[in-house]
Amino acid sequence: MNGVLVDITRCVGCGSCAVACKLYNGLNWDVASPAIGEKAALKAHNWTAVETRRIGRDEGKVLRFVKKQCLHCLEPACASACFVSAFKKTREGPVVYNERICVGCRYCMLACPFSIPRYEWDAVYPRVRKCQMCFFRVREGEMPACVSVCPTQALSFGKREELLHEAKARIAAEPNRYINHVYGEHEYGGTSWLYISDVPFEEIGFRTDVSKESIPHWTGRVTKWTLPVAAGWTAILTALYLYTKRRAEAEEGH
């Protein structure tokens, strides 16, 4: 299982990752909704957004850049919500989307706890769009496009377990530099993308008030009763039916 480690402290905000994403995936540029800068946001054509964050500190402001994209959950809610299985968690790590079978219901967008998927509202045959973690590259042993172009090693690609180890080692080596938290280790059951940072995650646009349980697991606690309840009802109703039938026959027999 592959993953990517994002070290917020190492990013200089060059935006190479966002450009590489556009180039490799053939995505359009839209000046009105940029992928880099103060107004950067995820869009159907922005699978990666590099946000500019100025954070107040005691010693003055600090400038940080935060790359946002699909986190590629270990147990993705989008895949769980999709009733045609257009989303799939691959064994290589990426959560990929199959536009050929998508019916456009957009349950995935409601289900995603990180609000990542975007919809092509203005297309004739609209698709759901999000980072595919460069599945073809990863399958061939290459890094995702964004990681391959990062000049400062703010992004590193590898086996998720090794990256998790690396993240913890970096935090342990410089405990004064980093917040002691690997974002993505446990969030919603864990994600293939991991983040470490020197500024609190809630200040750079990450939700930290989240469950450690994956969404599919959480909903599974309820939905796992579907079969027993259905079977039970069937049994009860069948029993009632047989009972009333026999009683009716008995009454007729008088």
Add this chain to the structure above:
Amino acid sequence: MDGFLEHEKEMTRRAFLKMMAGLGLAGLAATAGGCLHHAELSAGGEGWLPYQYNVPGTWPAQVRGRVPIDPSSPSIVRDDRKCILCGQCLEVCRDTQSVLGYYDLPLVDEVVCINCGQCALACPTGALSERDDTEKVWQALEDLNRFVVVQTAPATRVALGEEFGLPPGTWVAGKQVAALRRLGFDAVLDTNFTADLTIMEEATELIKRVKGELPGKPLPQFTSCSPAWVKFCEYYYPDLLPHMSSCKSPQQMFGALAKTYYAKKKNIDPEKIFSVSIMPCTAKKFEAQRPEMNDSGLYWGKPSIRDVDAVLTTRELAKMLKQKGIDLTGLPEEDYDPLMGKCTGGAIIFGATGGVMEAAVRTAYFFITGNEPPPNLLNLTPVRGLSGVKEGAVDVPGVGTVRVAVCHGMANGRQVLEAVRRGRAPWHFVEFMACPGGCIGGGGQPRTAVPPTDEVRARRIASLYDADAKWVWRESHENPEILALYQEFLEHPMSELAEKLLHTEYVSRGHQLRARKTVEAVG
């Protein structure tokens, strides 16, 4: 209607079931058609990436990514749509200028950039370029209430022609003046005039430093005309700022004088003057916006007056001319307007690496000895040419041997700076130019060769030295308009008024980054 109804077939139960089964089969087949495709088949990857990135994850790449650019930079803008991630901007920033990678991460609160624009020269797709200020200048030119003065840097006159198909280094000083008049500038003046003035002030300061008359101002003295170099020093060597000459750059000296001396002489309201400069440089845009560059405003008690209102690069001037349909090559040669339009050979060579040093040595020799410098000082070959760090020694009667050094490109500058920091600097005076080749290789110059080559640089430099050799005056102190300026306005070099208008202070930017001396793995 009745006949039609008669012919209608009655739907039997069997036919209905057959139809439903057929539709179901068709539906199944269609669904299977979609389902049988692997989910991966539409998982992005419809574009391309440059070859250097298409390697297994563990392989090293030649170069990765690009330089960071602050979207609010006064100097450089980037059109992301044109970027192909070739990495050439990063290489020049890291290897030629030793900026990117020479600081520890994380960032503090700004994108570290010395505004030199070398990245814009190296960019093969034109994604990187100067911030376009031509609209500001068009508006000023159209405003009849404004008196628009323009100054032209030493280096633009040997490069502007390249934008119009002339060979590299073609001398177009007179044509440039004619072109600016045709654009509608009210006064066409010369930065070379204040280049001479810079030499008067800087040579005086040097002599005072040598004599120990300036406490807290050690030797060697550093030149201060290259704003990208000044910012580099403020970032990486703030401890050496006392070495920096307090002289403003020629552009800013001009700006301060245009709205004081020139305004008074011409009897123009300084608030109505719009001061434009044509520069080979993107860092000049930054320099003109430095908050302290409003000394003409302070002179008049109106701090909102800026010394220089707009800075255009050579490329932007060419663009304006082309917008107006002016063909530079067909224009006559014209002369600069009087008062601030005359120059000497010493000012002309400012545009080449070593030029400031050579001009300063000529005038300092005269100031110290009272005699004209010997012929070898008018052709100071040790500081000419394109080697990265050049050294020279000049014997000056009464002082002894004056040792000088010249460097261009900040990676070369670093070698000199490290020597100074370690106290191993035998020099009295060091010239620093941020751009390779000096101003003629500035980030705002025509993209005659991409990436820029030494061949083009050498031809532009040769053109400057040719002009110097033929010029009527060779030494800055011979400029009659400079002498008049001191006589009628400033009194003498480093007078109280000269200090106010022509000298400046620097700020340490050492807290804006965590500087390091060697390159961190970047790119």
